Amino acid sequence: ADALTDSCYSDPKMKTVTIDVGFYLSRFYLEERKAVQEAENWFPSDYTPGLSAEDWKDLLQDTSIFTSNALQIMKRIKHYGGQATCTQLSIKYGETKNFYNSGSTALARRIAEKTECPVYTGEAANSRYWPILYTGKSAPKDAEGAYIWRLRPELSKALDKIDLSQVPLYADRPGRLGHEEAHGYWWLTANPKIWSFADMKIGEEQDYTLYNDNGNKRRIFQNFLDAKVGDIVIGYEANPVKKVVALGRITQENDGQSLYFEKVEGLSTPIEYQALRDCPELEKMEFFVQPNGSLFKLTKGEYDFIMDIIREANPLKLPDKVIPKYGKEDFLRAVYMTEERYDVLEALLRNKMNLILQGAPGVGKTFTAKKLAYAMMGEQDDSRIELVQFHQNYSYEDFIMGYRPDGADFKLTEGIFYRFCQTAANYPDKPYFFIIDEINRGNMSKIFGELLMLIEKDYRGTKATLAYSGMPFSVPENLYIIGMMNTADRSLAMIDYALRRRFGFFEMEPGFNSDGFVQYQSSFANETFNSLIDQIKALNKEIADDKSLGRGFRIGHSYFCGRKPGECTLDWMRSVVEFDILPMLAEYWFDEPAKLQRWEKNLRGVFDDE
Numbered sequence: 001a002d003a004l005t006d007s008c009y010s011d012p013k014m015k016t017v018t019i020d021v022g023f024y025l026s027r028f029y030l031e032e033r034k035a036v037q038e039a040e041n042w043f044p045s046d047y048t049p050g051l052s053a054e055d056w057k058d059l060l061q062d063t064s065i066f067t068s069n070a071l072q073i074m075k076r077i078k079h080y081g082g083q084a085t086c087t088q089l090s091i092k093y094g095e096t097k098n099f100y101n102s103g104s105t106a107l108a109r110r111i112a113e114k115t116e117c118p119v120y121t122g123e124a125a126n127s128r129y130w131p132i133l134y135t136g137k138s139a140p141k142d143a144e145g146a147y148i149w150r151l152r153p154e155l156s157k158a159l160d161k162i163d164l165s166q167v168p169l170y171a172d173r174p175g176r177l178g179h180e181e182a183h184g185y186w187w188l189t190a191n192p193k194i195w196s197f198a199d200m201k202i203g204e205e206q207d208y209t210l211y212n213d214n215g216n217k218r219r220i221f222q223n224f225l226d227a228k229v230g231d232i233v234i235g236y237e238a239n240p241v242k243k244v245v246a247l248g249r250i251t252q253e254n255d256g257q258s259l260y261f262e263k264v265e266g267l268s269t270p271i272e273y274q275a276l277r278d279c280p281e282l283e284k285m286e287f288f289v290q291p292n293g294s295l296f297k298l299t300k301g302e303y304d305f306i307m308d309i310i311r312e313a314n315p316l317k318l319p320d321k322v323i324p325k326y327g328k329e330d331f332l333r334a335v336y337m338t339e340e341r342y343d344v345l346e347a348l349l350r351n352k353m354n355l356i357l358q359g360a361p362g363v364g365k366t367f368t369a370k371k372l373a374y375a376m377m378g379e380q381d382d383s384r385i386e387l388v389q390f391h392q393n394y395s396y397e398d399f400i401m402g403y404r405p406d407g408a409d410f411k412l413t414e415g416i417f418y419r420f421c422q423t424a425a426n427y428p429d430k431p432y433f434f435i436i437d438e439i440n441r442g443n444m445s446k447i448f449g450e451l452l453m454l455i456e457k458d459y460r461g462t463k464a465t466l467a468y469s470g471m472p473f474s475v476p477e478n479l480y481i482i483g484m485m486n487t488a489d490r491s492l493a494m495i496d497y498a499l500r501r502r503f504g505f506f507e508m509e510p511g512f513n514s515d516g517f518v519q520y521q522s523s524f525a526n527e528t529f530n531s532l533i534d535q536i537k538a539l540n541k542e543i544a545d546d547k548s549l550g551r552g553f554r555i556g557h558s559y560f561c562g563r564k565p566g567e568c569t570l571d572w573m574r575s576v577v578e579f580d581i582l583p584m585l586a587e588y589w590f591d592e593p594a595k596l597q598r599w600e601k602n603l604r605g606v607f608d609d610e
Helices: 015-041 053-060 068-079 086-093 097-115 153-160 221-226 273-277 300-313 328-334 339-352 365-377 416-425 444-448 515-524 527-545 570-588 593-605
Strands: 134-138 147-151 185-190 205-209 232-237 243-252 258-272 295-298 354-359 385-389 401-406 409-414 432-437 479-486 504-507
Touching: 053 097, 053 153, 068 086, 068 097, 068 147, 068 153, 086 097, 086 300, 147 153, 185 300, 221 295, 232 258, 232 300, 243 273, 243 300, 258 273, 258 300, 258 409, 258 416, 273 300, 295 300, 328 339, 328 365, 328 515, 339 354, 339 365, 339 504, 354 365, 365 385, 365 432, 365 479, 385 416, 409 416, 416 432, 416 479, 515 527, 527 570, 527 593, 570 593
Parallel strands: 185 232, 354 479, 354 504, 385 432, 432 479
Antiparallel strands: 134 147, 185 295, 205 258, 232 243, 243 258, 401 409
């Protein structure tokens, strides 16, 4: 402050100087400190090979030192920005990580032998040679690869003066001589305001014009010329979706006007833009470097990296698994139902595509739904069946799509029905089954939302706009919906009338008189079991005749199923009566104690003589 005078700084209260000091600290001092700290982080800070830019230029022209592979490494790390991990180079340009790691070490050894320059002699034994070429530091936690190499400034300057145009930038680049059969990889951006991948069916071909509406060439026009038949396409929906939503394939090369591609898979779980943008391995991807345009090149490494993320969220169905066959005869052996009833059941589901199995507890609704799906598929393929259970708090956001907590923010997330529909749409020639247990426990109009219309058979495949994403969506024509409803639960309201007309209803009855159950019962040759079943049949008749109950409250046969000969013990039968049947009767006849006591005596009396 003593050095300040009125002539050089007329500010006796130091107000202006305070502002200037603050400005200096914010604009210059912190940046300078950051630069110093950055420099201190690079290893080794106390070593240099002592080679000038001219020395490096001479070495770069010596083919015994800088071999073809060595020049490729230099060109790629220079192209990447002068610093990268071996993994980043591998993903961006091809070759293995070891190609860059071992190749750099071998190159540095040759330089040391040629120039007799000093080598690093610190404690890190594995860092003896590479510091001739680079300085290094540990990579951030979110980066792929453990260590970042940065070209020494003198080497970087020398590379600027050398013609590297004949050195291949990419390994196995599509279209290069000797690799004509290799696939190319592309990133195709759809503008949802104009067209969407969701509008395309699997296998449907679409053309993409090479010129915009004004007749001008599209951006990165060369990409449209380079795309070849069989090249693979990553399908991305731009704002407001901002997700990778599909995979495609080039079907026809450009004809001077358009390029042609088909959709081969819709992603049941789309991949967020930000999830890819945050990956250091993809920071040099053409789309991220310059997003203006529609068709962008992907390297093999970038494509593989993106596909790893896609397959983690959208695993492929394994084709090598042997799936057991399953038919009508298998259904009738497992489910205690007559053949006539089965024929009615299957015809009803095929006709309506939406079915509700209703009945009392224990009639095997859930078991039947799954076996029916197997029989209609012709095989026991659980990958084509999805089972959920509704409850009072189940919502549209759980079922279709909604915002879910994601750390400190909220993220638009696809629900289970949306994802299953996308999966089913990928295999249009195979039936898929969505099974909903306790379907009348949820608010179905609230859960289904705008899909209320789309689940109707006549509207399958029809597009509707989703409330949250604003994107088109349809329920595929190969998807069957089976719901289960417990008619004995007094606490539940009847199903919504708007949905009632969209579903077929099939009443599941106790199967004590079916051929299957009679054979099952005979296999025990147990008189006590026979007496117990006779009592249950008599009980069901009384329940059916009771005006306050009715047929929907009868006792189901499944309480007595699932045992093998020799397992039909007194303890098991008593357990079923005491802990399954009698508590249910106590609820049925809570206001008729005499009737309840009579049936307690009847059922327990089966075991009195034992």
